[in-house]
Amino acid sequence: MNVTPWEVEGVIDYSKLIEEFGMQPFSEVLPEIDNPHILMRRGAIFGHRDYWRIIEAMRKKEPWAVMSGFMPSGLPHFGHKMTMDEIVWHQSAGGKAFVAIADMEAHSVRGLSWEKTRELGMLYIKSIIALGLREDAVIYFQSKSSHVKDLAFELSAEVNFSELRAIYGFNSDTSLAKMFVTAIQAADILHPQLEEFGGPKPVVVPVGADQDPHMRLTRDLAARISIFSFEPVEGGVRVRSRKGAEYLSSLRDLEFDKKIYEEHMDIFGEAEEIERAVRKIEVEIGGFAFIPPSSTYHRFTTGLTGGKMSSSKPESYISLLDPPEEGAKKVMKAFTGGRATAEEQRRLGGEPDRCVVFELYSFHLIDSDEELNQIEAECREGRLLCGKCKKMAAELVKSFLKEHQEKMEAVDLSNYTIIG
């Protein structure tokens, strides 16, 4: 199994991924979430890091944000729709939404012209708005955000070539631009915590499982670039300074019980309150005080023809801009969980958990659990055969695409602030 942001090979065992990468299973936090999205309920989102920060912020009605991005190197498809739906859901659950168009990545890694990345980027922006993104989102092209570019430079002082090689498999031939893009992406994730955007806050990044290396690096960088670090001690928090012990003196006036050592300070009280107070001071003295970003991980979208989606095989995915009839046709040709013959399927039943059509129903086309459960039951019992089922799905895809494209057409960008 080889999962890096650049490639995904072989079949993915998600529980193994959770274990190996040190994520947490999303099922653990699901009961704490009000009105979870179908992608949460139905297991498309299978893992997370520190999602409890988001749940707590929601509960306490404290500021938090959701952030993710799209590389404009091809057309938006149902895989991107997952991330878009997640951003929109988190926005309506109270998070400030940040949407990046990763044009610097598309330009330098994929070689697209700026004009092309702009043109494609606008399609992603119109799509996520058509899917419900509200006006108070921060939508930006990386290449036009000074906040992101300048933060990327700061972060780039904290990472070296051997680390990039280990995380991304870079080698001596890797261009400096491709290396620098990793810092840009870390800045994408951390910049909602800049003072200009209200300072340190929990931020959740909904991504595909292959993006976890980015998340781990970004969490490390968030810590390295901030002044104070925290670790639990009995009854409180041990605070250290990464930038020299002299910074500890700025914490002397905090109204908590304290023990002051040469190289650290133990502060007694409620951990969360202490960290908040220390971060406030760090921002006052010019530090970043970043909170490690949270993340959710969704499954890879299976290609319609089985295996992985590939932009070089247009029949392997449905673009959100496919003509509706075209989208419907692709569904009709899709790889299903059906048996070799109709007779066999009537006898043994279908296998919805191996079926891309059922995946489409489950993650995109059918909101009602009752309806979905009925389809699943009829499939398993051999009462619903693939031909009929695909026709139903094709109709749903057709009307979804028609409606989506009409909404995209009707998007009024003048209500939105787009940095780009």
Next chain:
Amino acid sequence: MNVTPWEVEGVIDYSKLIEEFGMQPFSEVLPEIDNPHILMRRGAIFGHRDYWRIIEAMRKKEPWAVMSGFMPSGLPHFGHKMTMDEIVWHQSAGGKAFVAIADMEAHSVRGLSWEKTRELGMLYIKSIIALGLREDAVIYFQSKSSHVKDLAFELSAEVNFSELRAIYGFNSDTSLAKMFVTAIQAADILHPQLEEFGGPKPVVVPVGADQDPHMRLTRDLAARISIFSFEPVEGGVRVRSRKGAEYLSSLRDLEFDKKIYEEHMDIFGEAEEIERAVRKIEVEIGGFAFIPPSSTYHRFTTGLTGGKMSSSKPESYISLLDPPEEGAKKVMKAFTGGRATAEEQRRLGGEPDRCVVFELYSFHLIDSDEELNQIEAECREGRLLCGKCKKMAAELVKSFLKEHQEKMEAVDLSNYTIIG
């Protein structure tokens, strides 16, 4: 001998440097220059690359520029004054002047805060203005120039880790920021040729000899990022496209005799005219069409105590902000080309070419050749002893510093545009 932008060790043999690095001796172009600066006449500037481009542009009164930069990690001293004098001279000879404050380098490589780099940077800016820089210069802090930062990203796609390792001796532990700064510096040098600044033009970069690796890399990057390349053929120029042969079709309407091949085009006529016409078209179709930058190389400034100047030894150099009395005292303690005893010196004469005091006279303190020649003769003949000579130099340094600091004090920055 180890000369990289990061270190200079041992004694420098300038003619060997010229040979090894493939520079040209400055003496070759000196006769072509009207009213050359004393640093040119007196051999402080010993080498160059493509300075003929500047001479031709001066002669034909075509646009050209001079560009150099200063890292604000310490106080400006007489070493920096050389570069400043060179920029000012080229500006008054008709070049558009660009002055970079390399705060991104000082911040990421030397670890200075942005506040500190800003404060120090302003001292360099006031110094070069006190030395005569006129208002129409472009003065900028790297961190505030979007032109430079965005061009750096474009250039960074054209260089990889193995090349940076070979040029700068970087290794796996080198931070990404330190790597990216090399692209920033290349962008410093090339950005005067952006359309926003009037498009492709000859640009001369006066630097210390240790900066030649930067120049070589930048010249390579200038070529790699541009579409068309040129090589001589009988009666004209062979033009190739680095970005795909399809670009050659945009040259079809050029009014020269042409032979069109599949992978290149031979264009007949005056080479310079052809290149200019091709570059014009490249800019029209969105390319950079950079002209390889020219450079001049000046000698390293010898430390007052012999050997190299070091910011950790304040007695080894005179800062332009030293109190005048302090500067004078440093001269009195300087290492000279004198003999062991006064008797010996009267008999054998002094050695001005090994004397830092004479270097000060020659490169900074004495404009009149007649006066300088007289001091040199009296020294060599043993008639001028070091004590008296140092006293004269100390007086000159004192009054220079006093006047310079008064001028700095009187600088009216409101007449200047500073990007920062």
